[in-house]
Amino acid sequence: MSKNLNNGRMPVKPIAFARAVSAPYARWAFGAMTAAFVATAVSRISTYVLGRLTDNAIAFGQGKADVSDIWRWVLIFPAIYMINEFIWRTSGFCGMRWITGAVAEGSRRLFGYLSEHSATYFSDRHAGALVNKISNAASGIERLVGQWLWQFFPLIVGLAADLFLTYNAHPYFALTLLVWMAVYVPLNVFFVSRLHKLSFAYAESSSSLKGKMVDSTSNVDTVQYTGSIDYEKLHIGGHIGHQRTAHLREWWWSEWVLVTNGVLLALFMLSMFAFGMLLIERGEISVGSLVMIITIVIGLEQRMFFLGQNMTQAVSYYGQVSEGLKELLEPHEIVNSADAKPLTVSQAAIEFKGLDFSYRGKRVFHGDFDLCIAGGEKVGLVGHSGAGKSTLVALLLRRFELGGGSIAIDRQSINSVTLDSLRKAVAFVPQGTSLFHRSIIENIRYGRLDASDAEVVNAANLAQADEFINELPSGYQTKVGERGVMLSGGQRQRVSVARAVLRDAPILLLDEATSALDSISEAAIQKALVELMKDKTVIAIAHRLSTLRAMDRLVVIENGRIVENGKHDELLALGGVYAELWNSQVSGFIPD
Ligand SMILES: Nc1ncnc2c1ncn2[C@@H]1O[C@H](COP(=O)(O)OP(=O)(O)O)[C@@H](O)[C@H]1O
Ligand SMILES: [Mg+2]
The missing domain is CATH 3.40.50.300 (P-loop containing nucleotide triphosphate hydrolases)
Structure with a gap:
């Protein structure tokens, strides 16, 4: 059994969990991703078309091309745009079924799982905060899946297409792009791992704050009749302060990630444009190809900039989801044994033998509690x-697990029945x-x-x-x-x-x-x-x-x-x- 699975049932890591709850909607997921793939590829064709349009316009200016050549490209451009939009919407119509389905499936499973925790689990936690974790996990999954489908996945596909296009214009461009990616990607992986810790800490402090607020609100009677509103404000105010500090740390790091990525992007633009001018000077590429390269670089700059933002956001959602799942999906303490059978009651005789039981640290039965109760x-x-x-x-209802001894009804141990x-x-x-x-x-x-x-x-x-x-x-x-x-x-x-x-x-x-x-x-x-x-x-x-x-x-x-x-x-x-x-x-x- 993988250590990421609790009782072999539900994955605790956000991505594995998202995949598990997406499984019933696999067809919609496939449709949405295929459409996103096609739409991204088509959008790169329009970059290519722009290059050809420029070359034809120049050739026309020099009297080397017919006006109809330009018009052909002029018509193709909006046509591709329209087709592309249509494919994106297809991805939207499929994606909404996938995402809403996965969110519902996730909430259903988490709620079901939560209700099977033992009394010990609930005595340590606030009900309101637990419910909040379910909705956080669900909304986090929605955002993560949406980002994957409409940001990261098209970005990866788009980069592959950009590599291909730049290579076609001149291998230098492709090489520059590759070198830049070799710096950009590992650096961002490092950023993300650091950011994840901070996001997790922020999610933890938010969730703890919610627990404290729920606790205070559910005891509002006591707060009011003891005249302690100011005391509670101060108490909760302290936790709000902790949450803000954790938020600030996370945000601070995100800002620096964006600054570093901005510098890297500027360097990338500089090298691409410099190469472009050099190659034009030498007459190795056409003006159209240069326009195409500029379009690609500007497009990349925008996408990479948003990638930085999306990534910091995604990490934040990831932290929120993993914090929730970690707590909700703790292994169940009290479960049916593998060969549990339904209890069959005939006399309803009850036998307690050598009971040993402690609440966390507090011993209640000492291993010597024996009591036989006859049927009736x-x-x-x-x-x-x-x-x-x-x-x-x-203990007879098996709301807690015995430390030792046994309880039986009609000679069937309560641990061996469902x-x-x-x-x-x-x-x-x-x-x-x-x-x-x-x-x-x-x-x-x-x-x-x-x-x-x-x-x-x-x-x-x-x-x-x-x-x-x-x-x-x-x-x-x-x-x-x-x-x-x-x-x-x-x-x-x-x-x-x-x-x-x-x-x-x-x-x-x-x-x-x-x-x-x-x-x-x-x-x-x-x-x-x-x-x-x-x-x-x-x-x-x-x-x-x-x-x-x-x-x-x-x-x-x-x-x-x-x-x-x-x-x-x-x-x-x-x-x-x-x-x-x-x-x-x-x-x-x-x-x-
Ligand atoms: N959920 C709990 N967690 C920790 N200690 C508990 C819990 N419930 C009861 N106890 C402790 O266990 C002891 C026995 O409690 P309980 O069975 O409720 O007593 P009784 O019903 O005989 O009054 C008490 O000392 C009580 O403080
Ligand atoms: Mg009692």
């Missing part, structure tokens, strides 16, 4: 906050539910995407959500704001419970599913939960211990270890951690 058993997890309860549930089948077997009500900025009905339907409207309403009813939903301005069609900000914590929890009802999976995980509800709402929803738990294997975590009394068994966790295990009454009689927690609960809350 209902287990309550209890422990101080930070004990590792939510982590245990996340991720999709594992997660489809579980209904999960997480500790804090954030909702999509979509309608409530869509949010609940997320529990089971093919559920009918009636099923959704029924689930909402069971989860005691129906009442508040009907009071919203557009009922079930109400959009809930970013992450669900228009709903209260308790309302979001009920939406989340409704999802679990709809899902109806053999394993049910409840992580503080009712923590944001008052006692009365909780008692009401408790009935729905008891109904929901029927015939399912359940792991329920609750702050309020009274809500766990209906469980078959309670497991008390401290610092990633099971310290007590048994029924409510047994644990109470034990007089240990559970008894302490229970007794210290004022109206059923564990003090943190």
Whole structure:
């Protein structure tokens, strides 16, 4: 496997990536490039025609040619121009299909790839900045492909044609052009490699700035109610300053590249014109050939000047794309194993064995966590906050990779089954539910995407959500704001419970599913939960211990270890951690 490929799937280098996403549009790419090739060749014919037109005009002045000879060339010139324009447009019509297609394909693949990263990947990064990288990469690819198709490729073809034409006029010209290219090209390759580093650094600082801005904007509530707007302005202002410095460095180098190229071009013009005059003096070339050479040199000067500009721009896009791809296309941490099979659930028995797990640097389980849950058993997890309860549930869903030990469902290791089948077997009500900025009905339907409207309403009813939903301005069609900000914590929890009802999976995980509800709402929803738990294997975590009394068994966790295990009454009689927690609960809350 090449080191440029992550999980053997997508190239990380911009050009290889552009080629991969262009593959479905290969026919349009071929058409566009062929047209660009032909159009460039045709444009060189017009340079040749200009030379012949001049010679005929001179011959006519000397009475050696007929007026019709001149007119023939005069008509050919605009005709070639028109044909040429037509071919360029053909290239445009093909190119637009190629480029829009490649951009769409790139965005689709990057978005798909991004969604398969692990929870660790996302906990380190800002969602807004990641999305920004996708759009940067896509627009960068669009510009790079466009530049290749309409600037660099025609330039290479044109240079080959220019070499041929100059050689025909006199070998000296071709030789001068060759020598000049031998200096110009390597020097620019050096410039570009240096410039690339600076462009990459600039892209990095821009993307980091965007991340900081997203972070600040998404916490605008805190910024405002703590009166910290000035502090944030200063903080973000510092990052804006870094970005400007990086931009300036890149630009500074680009300007010097342009200066050097300008000097080289002047030297080139000088030698070509000097040769031209010398050869005219000696009578070795015609005036027409000299005109042709001058046209070529002026054309080259313009194209080379723009090449300098385009190149610095292309390097900048390249830096932007490679920065984005490097981060987005990091290898996936959690993947289906090569021989992964779908999970087949019969009893829905769960076994945790010798769990070892650390978040980056923070050890939560120590290699000695064992817990067997029989099919259909209902287990309550209890422990101080930070004990590792939510982590245990996340590990069962394989949102993080285990450091050691194993988790199995019905004797199938979760690492040996497909991720999709594992997660489809579980209904999960997480500790804090954030909702999509979509309608409530869509949010609940997320529990089971093919559920009918009636099923959704029924689930909402069971989860005691129906009442508040009907009071919203557009009922079930109400959009809930970013992450669900228009709903209260308790309302979001009920939406989340409704999802679990709809899902109806053999394993049910409840992580503080009712923590944001008052006692009365909780008692009401408790009935729905008891109904929901029927015939399912359940792991329920609750702050309020009274809500766990209906469980078959309670497991008390401290610092990633099971310290007590048994029924409510047994644990109470034990007089240990559970008894302490229970007794210290004022109206059923564990003090943190
Ligand atoms: N994404 C994370 N990255 C790093 N550390 C984490 C992360 N999530 C939780 N932790 C840490 O792991 C420990 C266990 O957390 P958690 O399982 O959420 O506890 P509980 O649910 O029992 O309150 C805590 O010390 C917490 O700070
Ligand atoms: Mg928790």
